[in-house]
Amino acid sequence: MDIEAQSKGRGGTRTIDVMSAIRAKVAGRALGAGDRLPSIRSLAATIGVSPSTVVEAYDRLAAEGLIRARRGSGFYVAPTVTPPFALTEVEPRRDRAVDPFWVSRQSLDADAAVPKPGCGWLPPEWMPEAAMRRAIRALARADDSVLTNYGSTSGSLALRRLLLARLAEDAIEASIDQLMLTGSGTQATDLVCRFLLRPGDAVLVDDPCYFNFRALLRAHQVKIIGVPYTPSGPDVARFETILAGERPRLYITNSALHNPTGATLSLQIAHRLLTTAAAHDLTIIEDDIFGDFEPERSPRLAALDGLNRVIHIGSFSKTLSASVRCGYIAARADWIEHLVDLQVATSFGGPSPVATEIIARVLAGGSYRKHMDELRQKLTRARRDVARKLQALGIEPWLMPRGGFFLWCRLAGGQDSTAVARAALEEDVLLAPGNVFSVSQTASRFMRFNVTHMNDPQMWDVLRRVLKAAGQ
Amino acid sequence: MDIEAQSKGRGGTRTIDVMSAIRAKVAGRALGAGDRLPSIRSLAATIGVSPSTVVEAYDRLAAEGLIRARRGSGFYVAPTVTPPFALTEVEPRRDRAVDPFWVSRQSLDADAAVPKPGCGWLPPEWMPEAAMRRAIRALARADDSVLTNYGSTSGSLALRRLLLARLAEDAIEASIDQLMLTGSGTQATDLVCRFLLRPGDAVLVDDPCYFNFRALLRAHQVKIIGVPYTPSGPDVARFETILAGERPRLYITNSALHNPTGATLSLQIAHRLLTTAAAHDLTIIEDDIFGDFEPERSPRLAALDGLNRVIHIGSFSKTLSASVRCGYIAARADWIEHLVDLQVATSFGGPSPVATEIIARVLAGGSYRKHMDELRQKLTRARRDVARKLQALGIEPWLMPRGGFFLWCRLAGGQDSTAVARAALEEDVLLAPGNVFSVSQTASRFMRFNVTHMNDPQMWDVLRRVLKAAGQ
Structure with missing residues (x-):
């Protein structure tokens, strides 16, 4: 230790x-x-x-x-x-149901040595480690108050100013009172859900969508409706029908590099979504957590809408550090005011000033852009190489994403991906089976792969073996 | 900057x-x-x-x-x-209603130079700054994964082990699977409320109680009931009547150094509370955030009850750092399992590994006990000195607490404490008026003073002036 x-x-x-x-x-x-x-x-x-x-x-x-x-x-x-207390900790529970919590709990609690093609983050060696250490050393010399005091209710002003400049690069023009920091991207989404939703409300997500949206909405006791996702965004006709029929209060989506598919929302669909949303008074959460992985910027709903009915959310967990937790919300100023009150009530203050100091230092240091340029190039190669290897096993990418680290794939051998994932976990490989992402449970032939966690030859042996066994 | x-x-x-x-x-x-x-x-x-x-x-x-x-x-x-964006940030809003959010938002967002006898934390110079800097320097040399990865869902095993030893000092015997880390003490309480409560449930708090319990419960849309607090705990007769009549689902309290009064729960009342709670299937949250400030340990509900219907919560914000955010929950193992799922859904994982690493290093370094010993001695002197000065202004402590930094006082001149606090804020002094702590709104003659924020002679001038004006 x-x-x-x-x-x-x-x-x-x-x-x-x-x-x-x-x-x-x-x-x-x-x-x-x-x-x-x-x-x-x-x-x-x-x-x-x-x-x-x-x-x-x-x-x-x-x-x-x-x-x-x-x-x-x-x-x-x-x-x-008694020392055996710790045992359940080291071994993640293998007998848990494969539900929206399954991938998160298995991947977060797995031993570092377990290959995790199913996880949703980059390995440490892909992260800007040197810049992080530099920022932490500088933190050790910061003012007393940064090290010991609660932060302001909206979070570090320095970091929010840096964020405004970054949002403006995506044509999202916000003022400082339209931006607040939160404990994480997930906490940002949760806070907005607490603000907008009541138990029993209908909420729309993509099918497939990030599994934790399903877990989060379950915690809010709302009715979850899925809209089929196409390579350029949600199916607009179905979107319109659902809005007219079910009157959902909220739609949660990723515009840039959609999780799990890696697809990107087209400008035309973005426009139609917003028009339909306005007609039915629907609020939209745009979770932009993978935005910085795009090679070229795609349109953001928040930019089109001008932060009117769109709430834009993000964090640094995928590009900088998931350990230093910090997310943000950009929204209407009057909503931000209420959300800040809600964050005070439920977390007392904003995110850790120690965390925001570290992140602001890394961003202000100027090396972040270079880091992301290099990362995008590495990822392009990794996606291509892993796709080729998967295809050799009869695993076909649904599309080749423009960026990011996910490949959403169909198991061409007709295997059930939940059975494959369970068998792989028995051999210490963590996979992300399709149905944890699917409200309609229609993705049993799909699987999400994280190309940055697929270097281990033994992992490929396990994958080959469990696919073969499941195909028989 | x-x-x-x-x-x-x-x-x-x-x-x-x-x-x-x-x-x-x-x-x-x-x-x-x-x-x-x-x-x-x-x-x-x-x-x-x-x-x-x-x-x-x-x-x-x-x-x-x-x-x-x-x-x-x-x-x-x-x-x-446009630069004026930042203005609302620097100036806290003065026109807000004096409700349970008032003190938190005013104190968290106030300029560092504003005297804050109304705030709920120690000044930076009272905190273990050198140990913090040492821990942060060590953090800069930690493994990559500590700096960049999500943590495990229950939080750092090393810190939880240290916490088990500390809980045992209060005769709270817990196993590692009965303990989870959270983003903060407030988040710990919020998580338990999400687990146990539904909108419309009745919840019992002390009257007076920590104002943020009121804000938090408002966010949960429950019916808040207050039980009058005596110098040795809640009024037991009233407690029994309320349980029989209103059937609250939950009671939230501080056993050691109650906020705002500084009173301590007696063993006899603790026993009666638990007996009554068992008869009516009431769950109790024991928020122990001020526990380490006690000169001698008083009984904890969690120790008597064996973490059966009592959920024990704490954090390091008052004794170590409020910037490095981390709280914890000790409870029944099956409840912890559900609470961990809920934390994954709403925050994705436990608290920041960077935060828990810093705290574990400070605790393991061994200087914490010495720091707390010195702090308790300094606080004994500060409480006595400030009480004397307040008495000279006709402000009488309701009781002299055994520890901590609060004095809950009656304004003997008959002034309304909300009016006094509003007038003081006009002169850049932040006070905590009684009614923000009171469900029944019967504390308009009371005020909570933080003795560690009362060194500024100008603050005393302001206090004298506004008391005099309000008394006329």
Whole structure:
């Protein structure tokens, strides 16, 4: 554990020696649970170290949980903690239902060594690590208040200014009071849903769509309706019929590099969607989380609409860091005002100032554009190479996306992708079966592949084997 | 701005010179909105610098928003951004209603220079700044995956282990699968509310209680019922009557150092609460955010109940950092399983691994206990000194708390505390009037003071003046 290494770095070897001596006594049962440890003064005198060394050693052992301080009465050996507690943590539950939560929980909790063609993010080595470390070192020298205070309710002004400039590149002209920062992109979507939806409302998503939209909407207890997705956006005729018939309150979509298909909304469909939405007073969440992966900018609903009925959402989890959590919402200023209140009530304040400081530094440093240029080139090659290899296994991309890291594919052998994913997980490979993305459950022959997590030859062996077994 | 200083630190003066030259041209209208900038190659040749210097300068100016990159076609001057946008940001809105959101929004958005006796946190100089900086420097050397990956769904195992040891010090024996990390203490409470409550449910809080419980419950559209709070806990007779009559689903409280009163739950009342709760199948959220400020540990509901119907919640915002956001929930393992799903759906994963790494390092470093010991001593003195000064103004503490930084006081001159707070805000002093804490709106003569934000003599002048004016 890194924290252990840190302890050794400070405080000197004497502290470590005292800690080892106590640990040995506990391990050898010379000291049992509940026993009082020698007083600081007496132990220091006995073994010939300074009292502060003993204090340091006791404090660290207490932080580890081996001993406990009782205020005013010294230190005692803690009750024994049974180690098997941690087992369920390391092994993700394999017996869970393959529902919209399945991919997220399996992929987030999987061991780092497990190949994850089913996951929705880039491997660490594809991320701008050097810029991140530089930003964190600078953070260590920031003002006290950045390190310890709550942030403002709308989030860092510096980062919001940088974001306005970036939105303007997509022709989304917003003012500073139309922009707020949130704890993550998902939290941004959730906040808007809390603001707009009541249990029982109808909400429209693409079919297929990002599986976590389904999980999120389930948490809001709304009626989820799917509209079939085509290579240039949702099926407009069906969209119009659904709006007229079901009167959904909200539509959630990705315009640029749609998840899971990698498709891009055409300008013509964007226009028709907005016209129909206006006729039925529909609000639209445009989740732009993959926008920066586009080689050339495609039209954004928020740009056409002028942030009137479109709420534009994004984050830095895919391009910069998913560990430093921060999302944003661009919307009508009066809605932002309400959303800020809602964020105060439910999170107390905006995102971590430590997080926004790191992100603002990386963005302001100017290396972000170069990083994204290189990333787009690498991804073009990776998509092409992986598509070729998949085709050799009878797995056909539904379309070749213009950018991003997903390939939405049909299993040409007629296999059921849920069965394939379950079998692959038995062999420690995480896949994303089609139906977790599908409201109508009509994607059982499909699978989403993340081309950046497909370098491991053993993973390909597993894939070949489970496909063959499922095809028989 | 710090980010500016960082830019100067890297890349050299030539980059800065190029940036200044472009800025001057834009300011002097030699380059207008939409004009194309010289190509990188030609500008480099003209002014005799390397192309990479020009690239660096353009990238930084683009990050600032002064110019924009169009992929494949160079850089252009961005449309002029009107500066007054930021004004509403710097000035918190003074005309807002004094409701449960009032103190949070005013205090979170106030300028650092504004004295804030009404706020709910410690000033930066009372926080363990050196330990924080040490932890952040260590973070800059952490594994790639810590810096860029999503975390596990329950949050850092290392931090949860440290937390189990700390909970055990309060006699709360939990296993690792009974503990999850969240984005903040407020998010922990919100998550539990989402899990347990439906619109229209009745929920019980103390009267007075932490104002944000009221804001949070309003967001959940539940019926909020208040139970009068006594110096040793809620009024038990009223508690029993309310449970029998209104059948609330949930009770939210602080056992140790109740906010705003600073009172502590007695063992006897704790026992009676739990007995009554069991008879009416009531769930209790015990928010322990001020627990570490106690000089001696008082009984916790979670310890008596064994995490059966009590859900124990906490965070590090008051003792370590409110900027590095992280809270936790200890509860029944089957509830934690559901809460983790809910957190995945609504936030995608647990809290920031960057945040949990920083907190775990500070806790494991062992200096936390010493920091808290010193803090408790400083606070004892501050409470006594401020109480004396307040009494001289006819402001009487309702009780002298055993710990913490709040004094819940009665304005003996009969002033209305909302009017006093409004008048003080006009003079740039933020106060917390009683009724924001009161469901029954019966605390108009009370005010909560944060003793750590009351060193400024001018603040005392303002307080004296507005009290006098309101008393006339």
